[in-house]
Amino acid sequence: MPSDIQCDIDLQALVDLYLAEMPARAEALRLALTGGDRAQLQRLAHRLKGSAGQYGFPALSTHAAVLERLVRDGADVNAIHGAAMTVLGLCDGIAKQHVTACHEASS
Amino acid sequence: MNARILIVDDDPGTRRFLSGVLSRGFVVQEACSGTESLQQAAVWQPDVVTMDVTMPEMGGLEACRLLKSAYSHVPPAVIVVSASAGSDDLYRAFESGADDFLAKPVDSLELLSRIQLHVQVRTALANMTNVAALDAASRATTTGESGARPVAASQDVAAFTLAKLAETRENETAPHLARLRDYATRLMVQLQQSMSADRPLSEEFVADVGRSCPLHDIGKVGIPASILAKPGRLTAREFDIMKRHTEVGAHVIDWTARYARTGSFLAVASDIARWHHERWDGTGYPDGLLGETIPLAARIVAVADVFEALTSPRPYRLAWSPHDARQYIETHAGVRFDPTIVKSFSQCFDTMVEIHRQYEPVVDRPMQVFVPRMAVVAAT
Numbered sequence: 001m002p003s004d005i006q007c008d009i010d011l012q013a014l015v016d017l018y019l020a021e022m023p024a025r026a027e028a029l030r031l032a033l034t035g036g037d038r039a040q041l042q043r044l045a046h047r048l049k050g051s052a053g054q055y056g057f058p059a060l061s062t063h064a065a066v067l068e069r070l071v072r073d074g075a076d077v078n079a080i081h082g083a084a085m086t087v088l089g090l091c092d093g094i095a096k097q098h099v100t101a102c103h104e105a106s107s
Numbered sequence: 108m109n110a111r112i113l114i115v116d117d118d119p120g121t122r123r124f125l126s127g128v129l130s131r132g133f134v135v136q137e138a139c140s141g142t143e144s145l146q147q148a149a150v151w152q153p154d155v156v157t158m159d160v161t162m163p164e165m166g167g168l169e170a171c172r173l174l175k176s177a178y179s180h181v182p183p184a185v186i187v188v189s190a191s192a193g194s195d196d197l198y199r200a201f202e203s204g205a206d207d208f209l210a211k212p213v214d215s216l217e218l219l220s221r222i223q224l225h226v227q228v229r230t231a232l233a234n235m236t237n238v239a240a241l242d243a244a245s246r247a248t249t250t251g252e253s254g255a256r257p258v259a260a261s262q263d264v265a266a267f268t269l270a271k272l273a274e275t276r277e278n279e280t281a282p283h284l285a286r287l288r289d290y291a292t293r294l295m296v297q298l299q300q301s302m303s304a305d306r307p308l309s310e311e312f313v314a315d316v317g318r319s320c321p322l323h324d325i326g327k328v329g330i331p332a333s334i335l336a337k338p339g340r341l342t343a344r345e346f347d348i349m350k351r352h353t354e355v356g357a358h359v360i361d362w363t364a365r366y367a368r369t370g371s372f373l374a375v376a377s378d379i380a381r382w383h384h385e386r387w388d389g390t391g392y393p394d395g396l397l398g399e400t401i402p403l404a405a406r407i408v409a410v411a412d413v414f415e416a417l418t419s420p421r422p423y424r425l426a427w428s429p430h431d432a433r434q435y436i437e438t439h440a441g442v443r444f445d446p447t448i449v450k451s452f453s454q455c456f457d458t459m460v461e462i463h464r465q466y467e468p469v470v471d472r473p474m475q476v477f478v479p480r481m482a483v484v485a486a487t
Contacts, residue, residue: 007404011215015125018120046161050190051120053212061212065190 018055020097025086033084041084042071049086060090109134110226113153113183113369115144115170117162125157127189128215133222134466141165145173153183155225157218159198160189163486175204184225188213197351201358214442282466283419284321289462290411297409297451308403311373316404323383323408326356338422353393356380378402383409386443398445406445410436410452413444418463429460 023047027106032041052060067083112133116122122137130133136151138144142165144156156174158167171185186207187200200208207221294312327335332353334345339350360377382405384397389397415433427435433456440449452459 011127014124017123022122033147043163047118047121048114050159050211051118051124053190054121054124058212096423 001089015055018051019094019097022091026095028090029084029091033081036069041080042068045071045087048091057090057094060087060094063087063090108483110154110222110229111136111151112222113138113144113151113156115139115141115162115167116188117160118159121159126369127219128218129157129222132219141167141170141173143179145168148174148183149177149178153202154223154229156185157186157188157209157222159190162201162484164211168199168205171200171203171205174348181229184229186221186225197348206359232262237311237450256267283415285324286462286466287411287415288317288320289465290415290459293446293455293458294407294411294451294463296327297308297455298448301451301454303445312404315372315375316379316407319372319404320358320379320408320411322360322376323379323412324352325380326354330355349385350392353381353384375404378404379408381405383412385409387445388442391443401445406448410444410448414452414459423434429463448468 023045029041029044031037031050032044045064048064049061049068052058052064063083063086067080067087070080070083110133112129114122114125114129114135115138116125117139119139122139124135126135133155136147136153138147140162145165146160147153148156156171158171167187167189171187174185174452175182175328184206185204186209187203187205189196189200189207190211190212197208205375206225209218209221292313293310295316299308299313330349334349336339337345357377357380360373360380381393385391385394385396385401385405387398387401387406389395391401414429414432414436417427417435418429420426433453436444436449436452440446444462
């Protein structure tokens with residue numbers, strides 16, 4: 001899943017940095033989920049929604065928005081868990097791609 | 108000197124992105140909350156603030172409100188950047204005093220160009236205030252009305268600068284604004300002759316309307332580019348958002364008036380911007396005003412604006428002949444337009460046609476992408 005904005009060379013460095021931080025972002029989300037910290041989960045999902053959209057990952061932004069809404073509306077644990085796993089899956093996919101791209105670039 | 112931009116967002120990734128884009132043309136600082144933005148604005152005095160909406164502690168709209176009320180001099184322009192861009196979100200943002208609105212994700216070129224425009228407006232505004240102050244000083248030391256001229260000139264410049272701000276976001280050209288001004292002025296001369304002697308139009312009023320009617324669509328700065336540039340028909344929801352350009356325009360002008368202190372001119376401009384889409388029968392927008400409760404300046408510009416629009420080509424239709432436009436306007440007297448003004452319009456129709464001919468026909472150009480100057484500089 002390449003970023004939509006990779007054509008802009010100046011912004012490529014920013015996208016790379018964002019991708020490099022993706023595992024940490026996913027980890028924070030995972031912690032909030034397992035710790036049952038709904039306020040934190042909602043905050044992180046909201047931020048992810050904004051930043052993923054900004055960096056050209058619309059799918060991740062959409063699923064983060066779904067997660068944010070479910071948490072805000074007090075949905076049941078299973079629904080939130082499902083949405084969070086989707087978001088985490090997308091985060092991991094994006095982060096892996098970044099590692100592969102870096103590997104290819106250096107080899 | 109480069110303009111100063113304060114980026115306010117609670118997400119470090121988003122801040123870094125906006126900062127990366129904006130540092131190409133501006134001096135940039137970041138704040139991670141509404142509270143922090145107020146503290147930093149007080150010390151650093153930015154020209155423009157980009158403001159996220161949902162943030163812990165203090166939200167962006169509250170911060171915007173405080174930011175706008177805390178300044179005794181000209182406060183920074185505030186661009187609200189929000190993930191939700193419904194017409195309610197827009198309205199709330201402008202109600203809290205915001206000058207502009209951008210939806211997330213932000214297009215980097217659009218962000219750069221809008222900020223550049225706000226910086227230009229602030230410069231024009233500062234010049235206008237300076238000239239007004241100079242003028243007041245000169246009037247205090249000399250006698251007579253010799254000082255009135257520079258203020259009028261600076262108002263013209265400011266009006267066209269503000270209007271250009273709206274214009275760059277739409278495929279409209281300066282001749283359109285000049286024609287509109289000439290139509291409105293001619294209409295008023297006719298009205299002066301036909302109106303009863305107890306309610307004459309003052310020379311000052313005629314001058315104010317002529318000077319400020321180019322600002323009638325200034326509020327389009329607050330309408331998302333995706334709606335302004337849409338080639339097809341707008342959906343009901345999009346049209347609702349589009350309608351807001353009247354209130355946004357009046358807000359922008361009122362804001363300018365608060366800091367410029369240049370008399371009646373901007374009050375008339377505000378009336379025109381807010382009410383030029385009202386209809387005589389009360390079915391217009393934004394307020395559904397009826398008959399003579401619609402300010403006269405707005406009733407005059409409504410007729411001139413429709414005549415100008417109909418006789419100009421659009422991407423989706425040819426220009427109407429002045430004759431057809433006249434028929435439309437006369438058919439809508441007492442429905443859409445003030446019948447007295449339509450009567451004056453009919454009386455001076457031949458001159459209106461002359462004005463129409465005087466300008467080169469507007470060539471139907473393809474959509475142009477507005478490239479701000481500093482983006483070009485950054486690329487070279």
